[in-house]
Amino acid sequence: MPSTLHRAHDDTLDAALAAAVKRSRKLLNKRAMVAAAASAMPVPGLDWAVDAALLSRLIPEINREFGLTPSQLDQLDPKKRDQVQKAVTMVGSVLIGKFISRELVFKAATKVGVRMSTRQLAKFVPFAGQIVSAAVGYAAIRYLGEAHMKDCIWVARQAQLEVPLLGISSKPDAISP
Numbered sequence: 001m002p003s004t005l006h007r008a009h010d011d012t013l014d015a016a017l018a019a020a021v022k023r024s025r026k027l028l029n030k031r032a033m034v035a036a037a038a039s040a041m042p043v044p045g046l047d048w049a050v051d052a053a054l055l056s057r058l059i060p061e062i063n064r065e066f067g068l069t070p071s072q073l074d075q076l077d078p079k080k081r082d083q084v085q086k087a088v089t090m091v092g093s094v095l096i097g098k099f100i101s102r103e104l105v106f107k108a109a110t111k112v113g114v115r116m117s118t119r120q121l122a123k124f125v126p127f128a129g130q131i132v133s134a135a136v137g138y139a140a141i142r143y144l145g146e147a148h149m150k151d152c153i154w155v156a157r158q159a160q161l162e163v164p165l166l167g168i169s170s171k172p173d174a175i176s177p
Contacts, residue, residue: 016163017156020065021149027065028145031058032138039137040130047137054141059095059148066152067164068096080159087158093151 031054038050063069073081088096156163 014163016165017066017153019165020163021153024062024065024145024149024152027058027061028142028149032141032145035141036134036138040134042130047133051137051141055144058141058145062145062148062152063096065164066156067161068152068155070097072164073097080161083159084155084161087155090158091151091154093148093155095148096151096155 035047035051035054039047041047060069064072067073068084073084076084084097155161
């Protein structure tokens with residue numbers, strides 16, 4: 001199965017899309033490490049709260065990288081905006097071009113609900129359980145982030161959207177990980 005970066009390096013895509021994938025993956029790796037650390041803590045419910053907070057910040061940042069935030073979409077001409085909305089509908093994403101709410105984050109998190117339940121149970125096994133819990137926490141955030149990036153790539157390609165050239169770190173209103 002091709003990775004997200006391999007999908008972005010298709011001949012029909014430009015360097016801006018590949019750069020957006022690299023920047024998004026860098027963000028995703030940092031956030032997944034934070035999720036892993038929170039998952040290793042033997043505090044019940046801490047990992048769920050951290051995951052929700054991470055996802056509620058990560059998803060908009062990934063959207064921003066691909067030019068798919070609500071404000072970026074509002075700046076498009078109406079014809080291009082309709083193309084993007086049709087592509088979003090076709091991919092079935094509830095996270096692209098939307099303001100990210102707690103309900104949307106929990107809806108996305110249900111995709112990996114079994115993994116999260118396993119993580120909760122693993123915490124109660126000394127040491128090895130915490131390692132398993134951390135690995136599952138990392139994998140859950142990575143899975144959600146990669147799936148969202150694939151959706152963003154598909155929407156950008158279908159709508160022939162110009163991906164912004166600037167990275168998140170160069171924006172003054174960016175949120176650090």
